[in-house]
Structure formats: C-alpha cells, structure tokens
Amino acid sequence: GAGVSQSPSNKVTEKGKDVELRCDPISGHTALYWYRQRLGQGLEFLIYFQGNSAPDKSGLPSDRFSAERTGESVSTLTIQRTQQEDSAVYLCASSRGTGDEKLFFGSGTQLSVL
Amino acid sequence: GENVEQHPSTLSVQEGDSAVIKCTYSDSASNYFPWYKQELGKRPQLIIDIRSNVGEKKDQRIAVTLNKTAKHFSLHITETQPEDSAVYFCAARGSNYKLTFGKGTLLTVNP
Numbered sequence: 001g002a003g004v005s006q007s008p009s010n011k012v013t014e015k016g017k018d019v020e021l022r023c024d025p026i027s028g029h030t031a032l033y034w035y036r037q038r039l040g041q042g043l044e045f046l047i048y049f050q051g052n053s054a055p056d057k058s059g060l061p062s063d064r065f066s067a068e069r070t071g072e073s074v075s076t077l078t079i080q081r082t083q084q085e086d087s088a089v090y091l092c093a094s095s096r097g098t099g100d101e102k103l104f105f106g107s108g109t110q111l112s113v114l
Numbered sequence: 115g116e117n118v119e120q121h122p123s124t125l126s127v128q129e130g131d132s133a134v135i136k137c138t139y140s141d142s143a144s145n146y147f148p149w150y151k152q153e154l155g156k157r158p159q160l161i162i163d164i165r166s167n168v169g170e171k172k173d174q175r176i177a178v179t180l181n182k183t184a185k186h187f188s189l190h191i192t193e194t195q196p197e198d199s200a201v202y203f204c205a206a207r208g209s210n211y212k213l214t215f216g217k218g219t220l221l222t223v224n225p
Contacts, residue, residue: 031211033213035215041217041218042203042215042216042217042218043158043203043215043218045214045215048212050211050212056210056212058115091157091158093158095213097211101146101148101163101207101211101213102148102160102163103148103150103160103205103213104160105157105158105159106157107156107157108157
C-alpha cells in the first residue's frame with residue numbers, strides 16, 4: 001500500500017466496552033509498533049513485532065491490552081473493559097525491519113472513552 | 115533495554131535564530147538515531163537520521179551530530195522559521211533492533 005493505514009480514525013466508546021483497533025502496515029515491512037499518545041504528551045511504546053520473533057510486549061500498561069499480528073501483515077490492538085484513562089491517539093508504525101529502520105507512522109486512531 | 119533522555123522539553127526561539135535539541139542514550143550498541151517532527155494534529159514524520167559510523171549529517175537547515183563516546187546526539191536547526199514549530203522526537207535503535215523514543219521537545223518559533 002501507499003502508507004500505513006489505521007482504522008477506525010475515530011472511536012468513541014463507553015467505559016467498560018471492548019475496542020479493537022486495526023493497523024495495515026506498508027507491504028513488505030516486517031517490523032510493526034504500536035504507540036499511545038495522550039494529548040500533548042510523547043510517544044508511549046506499547047508493543048513491537050519483528051518478523052516471526054516473539055513480540056516485545058513490555059510497554060503494554062495492563063492485561064486489558066493485547067495485540068496480535070498475522071504474519072507480516074495486519075495487526076490489531078485490543079483494549080478490554082476500556083477506562084477513561086485509555087482515551088488517547090493510538091499510533092501504528094512500520095519499517096522494513098533489521099537493517100532499514102526508517103519508521104513510517106499511520107495517522108492514528110483517536111479513542112475517546114466516555 | 116535502551117533508555118533515551120531528551121532535553122529541553124520546550125524551546126522557544128525567535129525566527130531566524132538557531133535551535134538545538136539534545137538526546138542521550140544508554141545502550142552502547144545502539145547504531146541508528148532518527149529524528150521525527152510532529153506537527154499539531156499530524157503523524158510523526160522522519161526528518162533526518164544518522165548512523166553510528168558518521169559523526170555529523172546535514173540536510174539544508176537541519177543537522178544532526180553524534181558523539182558515540184558520550185552517548186549523545188543533537189539536532190540543530192538554523193535560520194528557524196515559523197513552520198519549524200512542532201514537537202521533535204529523537205530515537206535510538208538498540209541491540210534488539212527496537213526504536214526507543216525520547217519524550218519530545220515542543221519547539222515554538224516566534225515571528
């Protein structure tokens with residue numbers, strides 16, 4: 001594809017509901033990251049996938065957060081029992097992987113938990 | 115794992131002045147250091163990067179320097195313009211190939 005695609009662009013949900021965010025990386029990119037960015041804040045690392053290696057989940061803030069990736073393509077980030085503090089922009093980024101680390105970001109999903 | 119510290123958190127300059135943002139990293143095996151610019155409401159975009167076998171790299175008004183011994187690298191913007199106003203993030207790629215970002219610097223260029 002032309003770039004990293006994320007959907008939905010906006011998601012409004014009620015506290016306690018589950019949400020699923022989707023990321024389509026650039027074709028051929030083996031590395032994929034999820035970040036959380038609260039309003040006016042930095043990029044908070046959540047999870048990193050690199051090829052067939054076990055994902056680095058060290059940034060997931062609680063067991064309500066999980067992510068999967070199908071091979072070297074689509075990734076989904078799931079937040080269960082959403083809380084108001086989960087409100088943020090969730091950014092996905094991908095790169096070719098080892099040896100070429102230029103990271104390309106999607107436009108993000110703005111999540112609002114009411 | 116890698117830890118990246120970025121300073122200052124905010125920086126205000128007059129148009130035409132220079133701006134310098136500094137970062138330090140902890141993993142001596144890190145070998146790739148990109149800088150990203152994020153304009154308000156937009157996604158971060160790569161503006162310049164440097165590898166550990168190079169000490170300095172320039173691209174028009176932007177330059178990055180790297181001191182491997184001290185484990186720090188800096189972004190220099192000369193002749194700043196209002197459109198340079200944004201949040202700038204540094205990052206370092208550690209030995210596990212993962213990019214770790216600094217917390218960002220909000221640069222404001224006053225006309």
